[in-house]
Amino acid sequence: MDSDSVQEEIVKRVRAIVPLVQERAPWQDENRKLHPEVVEALDEAGVFRMRVPARYGGYESDTRTMLEVAAVLAQADGATAWNTSVWWIPTWMVGMFPDHVQEEVLGEYGGRxxxxxxxxxxxxxxxxxxxxxxxxxxxxxxxxxxxxxxxxxxxxxxxxxxxxxxxxxxxxxxxxxxxxxxxxxxxxxxxxxxxxxxxxxxxxxxPLGAVMGGQTVSEANRTLPMYRAPLLAVAAATSAGTPTGLAEGALELFLKRSTERGITYTDYERQADAPVTHLQVAQASLMADEARFHAERLTGLVDSKGALGQEWSLQERARCRADMAALCRRSKDAVTLLGEASGGRSVYSGHPMQRMVRDITALNLHALMYPDTGFELYGRVLSGLEPNTLYI
The missing domain is CATH 2.40.110.10 (Butyryl-CoA Dehydrogenase, subunit A, domain 2)
Structure with a gap:
């Protein structure tokens, strides 16, 4: 099986476990951790090995595939998608260490x-x-x-x-x-x-500075495409799927419910028939599209430069942070709009929409995903100034 077919198979396997993730999402929310069955299903689907070198049984997945996997998971549960993304990043960082250290860390456990x-x-x-x-x-x-x-x-x-x-x-x-x-x-x-x-x-x-700069000391990893990128660009691309998937999942959920419920204190028996609903879903859909654009531009840059082994410019590195900022903001805008239009019953703790609203809000508070910080950094570099942070 060629590499593209392998990546497609992983996405297919992940789609197959979506019902389980959806079923266990309330338990996870209540117990503040992933359900063991979800962890096992992710493992069996090969998710933990996506950023593991092939010599340790990994798939060396590109960031575009990880975007798709995380987005699929986020439509079922944001916390599951987020955990998956966060595991991918340190797993990639293990590949910066000497080969015998990678053997110790990845050989037996494979990426958690x-x-x-x-x-x-x-x-x-x-x-x-x-x-x-x-x-x-x-x-x-x-x-x-x-x-x-x-x-x-x-x-x-x-x-x-x-x-x-x-x-x-x-x-x-x-x-x-x-x-x-x-x-x-x-x-x-x-x-x-x-x-x-x-x-x-x-x-x-x-040294953290060496890791930030993508200076791997691994002899075996030097030529692998996934190690031809700086850490923050990799981290941004790896994290893009969760907010993108939350926006797309919220839109899908809202559209489904809009045909099943009316609007209280109006004569609309179906929310989908109301002009205000048409405005809301159109705006939210375009916001989700914008998030997807920035996610695909971000992952496309990381993957293409890795495949070609090209040097990274300072502006490209800063734009990765800016694309992450943009997709986080637009995803939050979409989920917030849809959440506010979902009616009073959506505030109940068992309703998936309120969990999506809480999850996207939390994501936008993450230090590396907070939109204004990413925009400021990009604008600073565009203005010809040196970055004022190590995290670029």
Whole structure:
């Protein structure tokens, strides 16, 4: 089976588990983590191996395929799609490490790696590595992960200063704090993890700046298309499917319900017959289309430059953040409009529309997805100024 057929098969398998994800979504929302059956179904569908090199049984999927998979999942449940995306990013980051480290992390477990890009700990030099203490919040999927990528501040190699480093740690070495009591993406299990005098061998430590720049130390991965992109471009493209899918899913749900319910205190027995509904669905549909445009432009850029091995310009890197910002905002606009037009019964906790509204709101508050930050960065670069952040 050729590569394109493999990717199509993964999308097909994911579509087949949508009914299960929809069925378990209320449980996940109530219990604040993914249901074990959903995790198992994702595993069996091959989702966790999409960003794993082929030599470890992975599929080396492009970001366009991941956009489709996450969008399909988001139409069923935003938290499931978000967890999937968040697992893909640290799994990709594992590929920046030496090949024998990848074997240790990916060979047995195949891609259930959670992580963060925010420093939350301090590292001290130790014989053969470092000792880390600290804590990291918003670690989506930690309850079901095998490894975590952590960010800590450590002395530079020459001892002249401090720098952020990335380290890979077995999840069993960390303490999980069940503090994920959030309004949106409740099923994502985004708990806090804590390191208490955790030793990390030097082979599992890299400077964060090198990872951000896509400077893999892996000999085997240097020529793989999916490693020919900077981290933030990869993270943006990998995350695009969840907000896009939420907008498309909300529109599909609204259109279905609009033929089954009327508008209270009017003579419309079907909401779909009202002119105001026509205006609402037209606007929401175009907003979802705009989100899809930015998602496809973003993933298209990442995939095409990876396939050709081309250098990245600063403007291209900044535009990836801007495309993410745009698709998040337009997705939120669409879901909010449809949520407000869905009637009083949609506020009940068991209604999927209110969960979509909460999930898209939470996504738009994520530090790397908050629209105004992405727009400002892009505008700064377009204006000829240097970026004022490492996260580009």
């Amino acid at each position: 790696v959670c992580g963060t890009l925010s420093p939350g700990g301090a590292a001290e030099p130790a014989d053969g590595g470092i000792v880390v203490n600290g804590q990291w919040g918003f670690i989506s999927g930690a309850p079901h992960s095998h490894w975590q990528s952590i960010i800590a501040i450590a002395p530079t190699a020459d001892g002249s200063g401090m720098e952020p480093i990335m380290a890979l740690v077995p999840i069993s070495d960390l303490r999980l704090v069940d503090d994920w009591n959030a309004a949106g993406l409740r099923g994502s299990g985004s708990v806090t993890t804590v390191a208490e005098n955790v030793f990390v061998p030097s082979e599992r430590v890299l």
